[in-house]
Amino acid sequence: MKYGLIGASGRLGKEVANVFAEHKHELVFTFDLDGEKLEKEPGLLIDCSLPEVFEKSVNYVKQFKVPFIIATTGLSDENIKSLQLLAKQKPVIQSYNFSLGIQILLRLTKEASDKLPDWDVEISETHHRFKKDKPSGTAKMLQEIFEDKKVNTSSLRLGNVSGDHSVSFAGLGEILSINHRALSRRTFAEGILKSAEFALIKDKGFYSFMDVVFGNE
Amino acid sequence: MKYGLIGASGRLGKEVANVFAEHKHELVFTFDLDGEKLEKEPGLLIDCSLPEVFEKSVNYVKQFKVPFIIATTGLSDENIKSLQLLAKQKPVIQSYNFSLGIQILLRLTKEASDKLPDWDVEISETHHRFKKDKPSGTAKMLQEIFEDKKVNTSSLRLGNVSGDHSVSFAGLGEILSINHRALSRRTFAEGILKSAEFALIKDKGFYSFMDVVFGNE
Amino acid sequence: MKYGLIGASGRLGKEVANVFAEHKHELVFTFDLDGEKLEKEPGLLIDCSLPEVFEKSVNYVKQFKVPFIIATTGLSDENIKSLQLLAKQKPVIQSYNFSLGIQILLRLTKEASDKLPDWDVEISETHHRFKKDKPSGTAKMLQEIFEDKKVNTSSLRLGNVSGDHSVSFAGLGEILSINHRALSRRTFAEGILKSAEFALIKDKGFYSFMDVVFGNE
Amino acid sequence: MKYGLIGASGRLGKEVANVFAEHKHELVFTFDLDGEKLEKEPGLLIDCSLPEVFEKSVNYVKQFKVPFIIATTGLSDENIKSLQLLAKQKPVIQSYNFSLGIQILLRLTKEASDKLPDWDVEISETHHRFKKDKPSGTAKMLQEIFEDKKVNTSSLRLGNVSGDHSVSFAGLGEILSINHRALSRRTFAEGILKSAEFALIKDKGFYSFMDVVFGNE
Numbered sequence: 001m002k003y004g005l006i007g008a009s010g011r012l013g014k015e016v017a018n019v020f021a022e023h024k025h026e027l028v029f030t031f032d033l034d035g036e037k038l039e040k041e042p043g044l045l046i047d048c049s050l051p052e053v054f055e056k057s058v059n060y061v062k063q064f065k066v067p068f069i070i071a072t073t074g075l076s077d078e079n080i081k082s083l084q085l086l087a088k089q090k091p092v093i094q095s096y097n098f099s100l101g102i103q104i105l106l107r108l109t110k111e112a113s114d115k116l117p118d119w120d121v122e123i124s125e126t127h128h129r130f131k132k133d134k135p136s137g138t139a140k141m142l143q144e145i146f147e148d149k150k151v152n153t154s155s156l157r158l159g160n161v162s163g164d165h166s167v168s169f170a171g172l173g174e175i176l177s178i179n180h181r182a183l184s185r186r187t188f189a190e191g192i193l194k195s196a197e198f199a200l201i202k203d204k205g206f207y208s209f210m211d212v213v214f215g216n217e
Numbered sequence: 218m219k220y221g222l223i224g225a226s227g228r229l230g231k232e233v234a235n236v237f238a239e240h241k242h243e244l245v246f247t248f249d250l251d252g253e254k255l256e257k258e259p260g261l262l263i264d265c266s267l268p269e270v271f272e273k274s275v276n277y278v279k280q281f282k283v284p285f286i287i288a289t290t291g292l293s294d295e296n297i298k299s300l301q302l303l304a305k306q307k308p309v310i311q312s313y314n315f316s317l318g319i320q321i322l323l324r325l326t327k328e329a330s331d332k333l334p335d336w337d338v339e340i341s342e343t344h345h346r347f348k349k350d351k352p353s354g355t356a357k358m359l360q361e362i363f364e365d366k367k368v369n370t371s372s373l374r375l376g377n378v379s380g381d382h383s384v385s386f387a388g389l390g391e392i393l394s395i396n397h398r399a400l401s402r403r404t405f406a407e408g409i410l411k412s413a414e415f416a417l418i419k420d421k422g423f424y425s426f427m428d429v430v431f432g433n434e
Numbered sequence: 435m436k437y438g439l440i441g442a443s444g445r446l447g448k449e450v451a452n453v454f455a456e457h458k459h460e461l462v463f464t465f466d467l468d469g470e471k472l473e474k475e476p477g478l479l480i481d482c483s484l485p486e487v488f489e490k491s492v493n494y495v496k497q498f499k500v501p502f503i504i505a506t507t508g509l510s511d512e513n514i515k516s517l518q519l520l521a522k523q524k525p526v527i528q529s530y531n532f533s534l535g536i537q538i539l540l541r542l543t544k545e546a547s548d549k550l551p552d553w554d555v556e557i558s559e560t561h562h563r564f565k566k567d568k569p570s571g572t573a574k575m576l577q578e579i580f581e582d583k584k585v586n587t588s589s590l591r592l593g594n595v596s597g598d599h600s601v602s603f604a605g606l607g608e609i610l611s612i613n614h615r616a617l618s619r620r621t622f623a624e625g626i627l628k629s630a631e632f633a634l635i636k637d638k639g640f641y642s643f644m645d646v647v648f649g650n651e
Numbered sequence: 652m653k654y655g656l657i658g659a660s661g662r663l664g665k666e667v668a669n670v671f672a673e674h675k676h677e678l679v680f681t682f683d684l685d686g687e688k689l690e691k692e693p694g695l696l697i698d699c700s701l702p703e704v705f706e707k708s709v710n711y712v713k714q715f716k717v718p719f720i721i722a723t724t725g726l727s728d729e730n731i732k733s734l735q736l737l738a739k740q741k742p743v744i745q746s747y748n749f750s751l752g753i754q755i756l757l758r759l760t761k762e763a764s765d766k767l768p769d770w771d772v773e774i775s776e777t778h779h780r781f782k783k784d785k786p787s788g789t790a791k792m793l794q795e796i797f798e799d800k801k802v803n804t805s806s807l808r809l810g811n812v813s814g815d816h817s818v819s820f821a822g823l824g825e826i827l828s829i830n831h832r833a834l835s836r837r838t839f840a841e842g843i844l845k846s847a848e849f850a851l852i853k854d855k856g857f858y859s860f861m862d863v864v865f866g867n868e
Contacts, residue, residue, distance in 0.1 A: 243656070254753055336810075337780050337808060337810060338811050339777075339807040339808070339809055341775075341805065344772075346771050346821075354667075369807070369808070371775065371805035372805075372807075373773045373775070373803070373805060373819070374771060374773070374803070375771050375773055375819055375821035375826055376770075376771060376821030376822055376823050376824065376825065376826055377823045378821070378826070379833065385809055387805070387809035387810030387812070389810050389811045390810065390811065390814070391810065392809055392810055428818060
């Protein structure tokens with residue numbers, strides 16, 4: 001495929017470019033700190049940048065009229081509404097985390113929360129020192145599972161940790177915890193590739209990475 | 218509820234009495250080393266004693282005609298058959314492990330193993346230094362989930378740890394692990410309370426603690 | 435050894451009596467809510483009671499002329515001065531925390547902080563849901579090790595956890611963490627035993643539990 | 652500093668070049684598969700290559716008359732003797748493991764083992780699924796700290812884990828554990844940088860990385 005990449009010079013952007021290159025996909029458009037570079041019309045757009053760039057990204061999607069995969073974290077409710085509007089024309093896949101293990105983490109957390117409604121809950125996440133938003137997007141997804149219940153969330157910043165997430169449930173006499181640890185950023189790039197392949201066979205619609213992984217159920 | 222407790226003076230019996238008292242349930246009948254004490258007719262019977270008392274317990278159930286929860290370990294096949302007979306009249310809940318968290322651990326492990334068939338798996342358990350058998354019974358239950366797949370299992374012996382169990386799944390780029398840590402015997406008393414509440418809304422039948430936890434599915 | 439115990443019927447007092455009995459030490463004098471019981475002259479006195487009893491305890495120490503170990507919390511400056519006076523005659527060991535592991539945690543944290551001045555640091559503590567102050571006193575002691583450096587500290591509240599503490603150091607490529615987990619009150623009784631053994635080989639002087647653990651350096 | 656790098660195009664060599672560049676050190680000489688490149692006289696030489704290149708490296712050190720840091724593994728006794736000879740003129744730092752965190756892990760483990768001689772000990776290590784030897788070399792170094800005491804060691808193999816090591820000590824009432832987790836090869840490059848800074852302030856002598864980390868004691 002010919003694809004465009006917003007945030008191409010960022011850490012995740014670079015990893016995406018590597019993984020897509022290994023699969024012979026052609027990077028034909030980029031937008032990052034070095035500005036805009038357009039070689040050919042892209043058939044799909046990927047955004048691995050920051051919320052500040054969101055409006056710009058939406059305009060590119062409208063301009064190229066292509067499927068859109070957005071991995072940007074910290075989106076506002078308004079941003080999500082914009083994406084849902086775009087999804088009426090083309091497939092839009094939005095997730096704060098494109099790792100398979102994270103999807104299982106979310107799934108198991110949902111199941112445990114259903115079975116242990118009265119237990120204490122704590123969410124904890126550890127990321128590299130360069131990550132500025134707290135808590136992480138994935139931690140927010142975990143929080144949302146508990147709906148009305150406000151769940152205390154601890155954010156640790158250590159070295160270049162790719163991303164650890166933990167949910168602990170406790171009754172008075174026992175603790176059950178579910179933990180996920182990303183070993184490299186490549187995990188996410190592979191999930192984005194999987195999503196891109198999914199988007200190309202869809203007509204339109206607003207999807208999560210959960211749909212990409214468990215869509216055939 | 219008004220309930221009766223067989224083995225009331227034992228370690229688990231005392232814990233059960235505490236937890237039930239906290240929930241305003243009234244202990245109206247006991248049978249233990251100090252003999253029989255009947256204040257009022259119980260609406261439910263719990264047995265936290267030893268197999269030697271089994272016949273006596275069965276007679277009490279027949280006498281009071283109430284739901285029965287039995288946590289006694291080391292029952293014979295014949296004992297189980299007796300329980301199944303009782304279950305034709307009233308609910309009977311039998312389990313060797315009334316820890317809710319362990320049931321969830323087993324369930325989530327099964328689900329993860331279904332979703333991640335190609336991932337590496339490691340089981341690990343830590344118990345107090347006095348525990349001689351390796352691996353623990355719960356670790357064996359975890360192993361059985363993987364059927365044909367032989368799963369490496371590490372056993373650690375440290376201090377007076379009540380019991381930690383962990384199952385880790387790993388793809389090349391990420392690790393998902395599910396951990397359980399028993400903090401005290403109270404765990405089991407809480408499981409028995411949950412079972413009692415379950416028994417009171419059932420008509421009759423032979424149930425495991427698994428049914429109590431996941432029964433409404 | 436033959437020893438006396440003030441506050442023998444309290445929760446910590448009972449634990450101390452158990453641990454000392456396991457080591458064949460003979461309890462020959464007690465003072466608690468049941469009054470005074472003197473079987474033989476004690477060779478050492480331990481106080482696990484309350485500040486209200488302090489004067490009484492000091493009088494016993496003067497009467498028996500023996501080493502003194504005091505675990506009472508909430509002592510006044512005046513109380514400490516009284517202890518320092520006693521220490522001119524016999525060894526006196528005073529601490530608000532007789533957990534050996536916590537002392538080692540503090541010590542190893544100090545050493546790691548000296549060797550890894552540029553690394554990221556995170557402190558984390560988990561306690562039972564009933565603990566209202568955040569962060570824990572031990573977490574504050576850990577923070578103080580880093581002096582000017584403000585260290586992010588996460589506080590988790592789960593079930594009836596006795597107390598977990600963790601300090602993590604991270605360079606860009608690695609993480610070193612030191613963790614402590616209290617399993618029971620017994621910890622403190624063992625620290626008092628260690629202090630008693632230390633006191634018996636000293637002539638006189640005012641010591642902390644830190645001196646007991648690291649005193650031969 | 653102006654420095655030279657032997658094995659500059661290797662995996663570790665590249666990482667070293669990155670880390671040194673971040674600290675504004677200037678790479679002025681390289682020798683690797685592309686041959687020799689000399690821009691300026693180096694003030695220090697680093698060897699991240701293979702034993703086959705050893706003689707060549709020694710000649711460069713003699714030519715430039717500079718401090719030497721060698722991370723090459725599999726050196727012979729004769730090689731070590733050559734290094735000791737060089738060390739009579741200039742500082743030479745040799746180690747098979749330039750991870751700072753691992754050195755601290757070893758040191759803290761030694762200290763804890765001295766202070767907690769009666770506690771239970773467990774060693775645990777996790778590495779990528781491709782690692783065939785059990786236990787890891789670092790786990791063996793940890794075992795050696797306990798001398799006569801045989802310490803149970805668990806080896807887990809999961810995904811592409813770079814290397815986790817853990818030592819746990821337990822008294823009956825508490826657990827103290829020290830854990831190390833390698834996040835990337837960068838760790839070793841940072842250790843080499845630290846060694847370079849150490850070498851520049853020394854006159855001459857043969858040092859290990861342990862000396863670099865703990866040398867001022």
